[in-house]
Amino acid sequence: MPLAARASSDMLKTHRRVLLLQGPMGHFFNRLRQWLTQHGATVFKINFNGGDRWFHRGPNTVDYTGTLGDFDDWLIVYVATHRIDAVVCFGDCREYHRIGRRVAKEHGLPFYVFEEGYVRRPDYITLELDGANGYSSLACDAVALPHAGDEPRVRPAPRQPTGYRFRRMAWAAMTYYGAGLIWRHRFPHYRHHKEFSPFPEIVCWVRSALRKQWFRVREAALRRFVSRDIAGRYFLVPLQVFNDSQIRHHSPFEDVRDFIEDVIVSFARHAPRETHLVIKHHPMDRGHRDYRRWIASLTRTHGLSGRIHYLHDAHVPSLITKSRGVVTINSTTGLSALNHGCPVYVAGRAFFDLPGLTSQMPLAVFWRSPAPVDRQRVSQLKTYLLSMTQHNGSFYGDSPWMRAQDAHTSIINTVPGAGDYGHSRSSISASGEQVS
Structure with missing residues (x-):
């Protein structure tokens, strides 16, 4: 069209x-x-x-x-x-x-x-x-x-x-x-796109607030390591919310875990040995999921100890500018990376996955030769x-x-x-x- x-x-x-x-x-x-x-x-x-x-x-x-x-x-x-x-x-x-x-x-x-x-x-x-x-x-x-x-x-x-x-x-x-709960009898057949209740959301928000403070302290040394010691030698993988409809409808993955596994397996097989992988948790998913055990298991299985780093809270633009490239399913973080002139690989389907912008080669090639970003093309996209x-x-x-x-x-x-x-009262x- x-x-x-x-x-x-x-x-x-x-x-x-x-x-x-x-x-x-x-x-x-x-x-x-x-x-x-x-x-x-x-x-x-x-x-x-x-x-x-x-x-x-x-x-x-x-x-x-x-x-x-x-x-x-x-x-x-x-x-x-x-x-x-x-x-x-x-x-x-x-x-x-x-x-x-x-x-x-x-x-x-x-x-x-x-x-x-x-x-x-x-x-x-x-x-x-x-x-x-x-x-x-x-x-x-x-x-x-x-x-x-x-x-x-x-x-x-x-x-x-x-x-x-x-x-x-x-x-x-x-x-x-709350209103959905009160009037649930009026809409008995309604099907929401995620859990439709205020109570799980409240629990997740409280958990997210507590985890944010915990990870701010616990990951301080890791943030310094990523920023100083491996700057320019890592690829950034920004995760998306576990129930993101863009994953279900516009990617080959059933779950974020599938994406993480695919990326780590490819990285183990094809990435240069001096490179690292920084996996960034989505802030809106902090109260719902924690992939530490899953990532740790994959790291051991594929012999990547010391090369995989999992962060919950960090300044994303800074992570982008110090990385070799960004690998995403279809997050708009990829668009932000392009704006910073950072090479991007899209594993799903995204509106910005265009020739001249993102890598059109397989991920195995991206690890070794990230496609350069055409800044003029990025400017045209942004203006549009x-x-x-x-x-x-x-x-x-x-x-x-x-x-x-x-x-x-x-x-x-x-x-x-x-x-x-304010709202009207009749319909x-x-x-x-x-x-x-």
């Missing part, structure tokens, strides 16, 4: 009857509804669980209480009945959204996907037409990126702070899961992303991109988060029942 010639938000605001599927936890889709309405659209919203219902009870809102298997046919009727001309979701790998994407495609409807920002987090979010990450137009049409000498189609606007706060995200998550798909805003903060789209409106308060916590259920 061709790359967008206009910013995705410019295209989205041209539609008149927009359907919102599941959004990020919290009120972001309420702000989006307000913004679309300001631009003349009639906005419809489908709730799939109690968390959705708590945050979204405005006009033209419906609770879907049927099964996942019936959603396809139900959605086809809903789209036709309400004359929907565009569909929007957050995260296109969720099962309901995969169905939504298929229905939209079959009926010739534009399908827009919000995701976490590809660049400059937490001050940017992603909005792409047709799909994000592995479904991105870039991933589907690798040669379509503007070539050297091409002028950017739109100049990126200056970045503004968004006032992102972790506590705002935590509040939204606890409220969302910031112009077309990256929007200066936060799901849990302010959204300057909405104001920039229409300087004559004031639909979003300039105080970060202000106005985010209809799938059976036509009013919600109050």
Whole structure:
């Protein structure tokens, strides 16, 4: 599919009857509804669980209480009945959204996907037409990126702070899961993309906080060793969250452990003996998983004692700049590495895995001859992303991109988060029942 010639938000605001599927936890889709309405659209919203219902009870809102298997046919009727001309979701790998994407495609409807920002987090979010990450137009049409000498189609606007706060995200998550628990009887067939309960999340957050302090002390010497003693002689492997949908849907791996094993086996067989491997744990996975025993076992099995180093907390940009290269499944850390001029090997499917950017050779070759990065090509990619798909805003903060789209409106308060916590109280259920 061709790359967008206009910013995705410019295209989205041209539609008149927009359907919102599941959004990020919290009120972001309420702000989006307000913004679309300001631009003349009639906005419809489908709730799939109690968390959705708590945050979204405005006009033209419906609770879907049927099964996942019936959603396809139900959605086809809903789209036709309400004359929907565009569909929007957050995260296109969720099962309901995969169905939504298929229905939209079959009926010739534009399908827009919000995701976490590809660049400059937490001050940017992603909005792409047709799909994000592995479904991105870039991933589907690798040669379509503007070539050297091409002028950017739109100049990126200056970045503004968004006032992102972790506590705002935590509040939204606890409220969302709590409402899901309270209203679970109303959505008996709902299937979440991960465990749907506030209690495991609370346990993991507490465990993560404790582990962070523990590893800060325990790994101090290891951080110094990596930074001073093996700088320039190691490859960095940034891990992803264990339940990352990008692993399940856009890679050959069933689990992060499979990826770790493949990388260590390849490193043992093909990497120069003077090189080391630094495996960096994902900070959002700190409370869920710990791979120390698994890595230690693989290290012994393959005779790599002293050459494999496992870190939980460290400054990633510093790790990148002192490494020989980065090996990732499809994490956007790979994009950050390219921005630093660091060679990257992608083991899965990623929108930035393009000729001239990442290594297109087997991993066995990458260990010995990391492909150099074409800085001009990286600049072209970054300009394209910031112009077309990256929007200066936060799901849990302010959204300057909405104001920039229409300087004559004031639909979003300039105080970060202000106005985010109110919502309307009426809607209809799938059976036509009013919600109050």
